[in-house]
Amino acid sequence: MTNTYDAIIIGGGHNGLVAAAYLARAGRKVIVLERRHIVGGAAVTEEIFPGYKFTEFSYVVSLLRPEIIRDLELPKHGLKILPLPSTFTPTENNDYLAAWDDHDLTRREIYRHSPKDAEAYDEYARVMARAAKAIKPIINLIPPDPSSLHPRDLFNLLKVGQYAASLKEKELYTIAKLATQSSADLLEEWFETDALKGTKAASGIIGTFLGPRSPGTAYVLLHHYMGEIDGAFRAWGFAKNGSGGVSGSILSAAESLGVEIKVNASVKQVIVKNPSTSSGQARAVGVALDNGDELQSKVVMSAADPKRTFLQFVEGKHFPDEFITSIQNFRTRGSSGKVNIALSELPNFTALPFEGKGHDSVLHRGAVSISPSIDYIERAYDDAKYGQISKRPYLDMIFPSMIDPDMAPPGQHVMSCFVQYAPYDLEGGWNDAKRNELGEAVISTIEQYAPNIRKAIVGMQVISPKDIEAIAGITGGNIFHGELLLHQIFFLRPTPQWADFRTPLKGYYFGAAGAHPGGGVMGAAGMLAAKEILKDGM
Numbered sequence: 289m290t291n292t293y294d295a296i297i298i299g300g301g302h303n304g305l306v307a308a309a310y311l312a313r314a315g316r317k318v319i320v321l322e323r324r325h326i327v328g329g330a331a332v333t334e335e336i337f338p339g340y341k342f343t344e345f346s347y348v349v350s351l352l353r354p355e356i357i358r359d360l361e362l363p364k365h366g367l368k369i370l371p372l373p374s375t376f377t378p379t380e381n382n383d384y385l386a387a388w389d390d391h392d393l394t395r396r397e398i399y400r401h402s403p404k405d406a407e408a409y410d411e412y413a414r415v416m417a418r419a420a421k422a423i424k425p426i427i428n429l430i431p432p433d434p435s436s437l438h439p440r441d442l443f444n445l446l447k448v449g450q451y452a453a454s455l456k457e458k459e460l461y462t463i464a465k466l467a468t469q470s471s472a473d474l475l476e477e478w479f480e481t482d483a484l485k486g487t488k489a490a491s492g493i494i495g496t497f498l499g500p501r502s503p504g505t506a507y508v509l510l511h512h513y514m515g516e517i518d519g520a521f522r523a524w525g526f527a528k529n530g531s532g533g534v535s536g537s538i539l540s541a542a543e544s545l546g547v548e549i550k551v552n553a554s555v556k557q558v559i560v561k562n563p564s565t566s567s568g569q570a571r572a573v574g575v576a577l578d579n580g581d582e583l584q585s586k587v588v589m590s591a592a593d594p595k596r597t598f599l600q601f602v603e604g605k606h607f608p609d610e611f612i613t614s615i616q617n618f619r620t621r622g623s624s625g626k627v628n629i630a631l632s633e634l635p636n637f638t639a640l641p642f643e644g645k646g647h648d649s650v651l652h653r654g655a656v657s658i659s660p661s662i663d664y665i666e667r668a669y670d671d672a673k674y675g676q677i678s679k680r681p682y683l684d685m686i687f688p689s690m691i692d693p694d695m696a697p698p699g700q701h702v703m704s705c706f707v708q709y710a711p712y713d714l715e716g717g718w719n720d721a722k723r724n725e726l727g728e729a730v731i732s733t734i735e736q737y738a739p740n741i742r743k744a745i746v747g748m749q750v751i752s753p754k755d756i757e758a759i760a761g762i763t764g765g766n767i768f769h770g771e772l773l774l775h776q777i778f779f780l781r782p783t784p785q786w787a788d789f790r791t792p793l794k795g796y797y798f799g800a801a802g803a804h805p806g807g808g809v810m811g812a813a814g815m816l817a818a819k820e821i822l823k824d825g826m
Contacts, residue, residue: 293317293548294826296575296585298555298601299761301329303800303814304591305538305547309360310818312545316826319583320547321575323554323761326532327539329591330760330767331809333532337747339697340630343530344751345760345767347626347686347704348372348655351514351808352534353427356815360541367537368528370691374654376640377487378737384639385483386651401481412478419466420513422459425451427514427805427812430820431779431787444788467774469506472662482661490659490682493708495767495807497623499669500662508772511806524655526691534809554578558588558601558796570606572796587795587826589817593762593769594618594782594802598791606793614783618802619776622753622765623672625710627730630746631701634687635738645699652690658683658733672709677726680733682708700746705730712753712765723750768807769800778804789817790824797821 295311297304300322308318326332330345349369357367373389385401387394399406429451432444452460466474471492475485491512492505499505527533543549559574559582574584590597598607598615634646637656642649659665659682668678684706689696696702710726727750734741753765762769770776779787782802789797789804799817801807 291581291583293319293583293585294587295319295821296321296583296588297591298558298575298588298597299329299591299800300324300327300539300549300551301591301800302331302535302538302809302811303817304329304589305535305542306356306360306811306814307589307591307799307818307821308547309538309542309545310815311821311826312542312547313359314818314822316822318542318547319585320542320549321553321555321577321583322549322551324759325551327549327551328532328535330756330762331531331535333530336628336749337630340700340702340747341530341688341695342628342702342749343532343688343704344628344749345626345756346531346809347526347688347706348524349527349531349534349809351512351810353810353812353815355428356811360538362537362541365537365540365544366528367534369525370528371525372654372686372691374651375487375657376637376651376654377483377657377659378637378639379483379660380736382639384637385481385487386640387487398481398484401484402479405479405481405484408478415462416510416513418459419462419510422455423463423510424514426778427810428816430789430816431781431804433785433788434779435785440788466506466510468503470501470503471505471509472500472666474506474509475662482663483659486659486661486664487657489662489665490657490684493623493665493669493682494684494706495624496771496773497619497621497672497709497711498771498773499666499673501666504773507774507777511772511808526686526688528692530688530692530695531809538811555601557603558793559584560602560606560793569794571794572602575601587797587821589797589799589821591800591814593620593766593800594798595620595763596761597798597800597802602793602796608792611783611786611792618782619771619773620762620764620766620769620802621771622712622756622762622767623709624767625707625726625753626749626751626756627705627707627727628749628751629703629705630696630748631703631744632746633740633744634690634701635703635734635741635744637738639737647690649690652687654686656683656685658685658737668709672711675711675713675715677711677714677722677729678707678709679729681710681729683730683733685734705734710752712757714752718752718754723752723755726750726752769802770807772806777806781806789813789820
């Protein structure tokens with residue numbers, strides 16, 4: 289193995305792999321360094337119990353950019369996204385609300401609860417789709433520094449101005465409102481059915497330490513509206529072989545382009561060459577690994593979270609004091625956990641029961657959301673605000689083995705439960721007893737709606753935000769590498785003046801979920817960072 293490269297990528301998460309593939313596609317010699325034994329970051333699939341495979345952290349796909357899929361020919365490298373056709377929300381009075389992949393069926397279902405909501409549903413969907421499509425071009429814009437007169441920033445500011453000028457007045461007002469409004473206030477303007485409001489409001493709190501009544505959560509809801517699968521807007525799916533199937537396809541594409549991958553390669557420090565003259569500028573020229581190896585390169589790009597990137601890998605003397613302070617203040621508080629369960633049989637929801645073993649159950653091929661009302665989610669947040677695990681958490685559940693049978697042994701199943709809230713800063717700290725408490729909160733919550741769940745459990749993995757930090761290397765266990773709040777998006781992500789994927793240290797770049805345009809299995813930050821590296825002449 290040579291130790292000299294055009295580019296070193298720190299972190300083999302999906303953004304790091306995307307950046308490496310784009311750089312290699314442009315003819316550059318690239319190596320990716322991953323601290324774990326497996327690449328993918330938070331988008332991995334592992335066999336936790338013999339025969340049972342789980343997408344340990346991230347679990348659904350929608351935000352992955354279509355241009356990345358095209359440019360890297362990911363389907364040729366094994367990417368296959370299977371649709372999630374429904375969302376089923378059981379309610380506390382043993383009823384349910386369901387959204388199916390048939391529009392007329394969904395409207396009839398909503399009408400069963402409220403004729404008024406059925407009438408409002410299509411118009412709400414149109415308004416949100418227009419807003420998402422209007423804001424979508426921002427994903428591929430390079431955030432400018434509005435205070436800079438540098439030609440690059442002025443050019444990027446002009447592009448932002450052109451984008452804003454292209455919006456209709458109504459779209460501009462809608463986006464401004466969504467950026468500042470709570471998801472609860474937004475939804476209560478449209479609907480009256482508790483389960484409908486609760487289920488939609490849940491998209492506004494995912495990965496964010498806020499409740500649905502907190503201002504700014506409407507933007508998080510909109511962020512999740514920007515996804516698409518095969519051109520179908522606002523569609524969600526499950527990748528064949530889980531999230532590891534997404535990372536695996538990008539890995540295959542990158543390796544076919546000549547990218548070198550090194551696992552079990554934990555980076556200790558970025559090597560910085562000091563200037564030979566007083567007028568010169570320090571520059572990143574490589575990395576030192578924990579095992580003592582050193583690799584040299586023209587540029588280094590970090591695909592780790594902002595705090596590891598700037599507070600761990602590089603000595604603070606190479607950054608301005610105000611930059612360091614801004615990164616220290618970047619909000620990365622984890623608020624969610626994950627419970628992965630191996631099952632001998634499917635949970636049988638009393639509101640819509642199945643007969644036999646349920647292998648033909650329609651609802652288990654989609655998502656199940658425990659979000660019976662906005663107040664339910666807000667109460668879950670109340671527990672977390674004071675450092676407690678939510679006694680009755682919001683749960684988003686899917687059954688990967690119903691979509692991809694290879695995820696479990698024949699006749700058996702796996703269940704993925706996204707849990708909120710599980711605060712990183714838990715009173716008394718996280719330990720085995722607290723993990724058991726989180727697991728019990730999840731099982732007892734499901735048991736209210738599907739009484740057979742407890743006896744069906746073959747094995748259970750409980751992942752806290754502390755575990756996300758320890759396993760995936762994400763500071764604070766925040767799944768987005770930093771909350772998607774108004775003061776942490778676009779030209780403020782991760783910090784003012786440095787949102788264009790460059791950093792104050794020459795030759796050192798940043799392209800991860802903590803950069804624009806934010807988190808989710810999107811790949812945009814890695815793609816945009818790679819393009820900026822190439823623009824700079826590397």
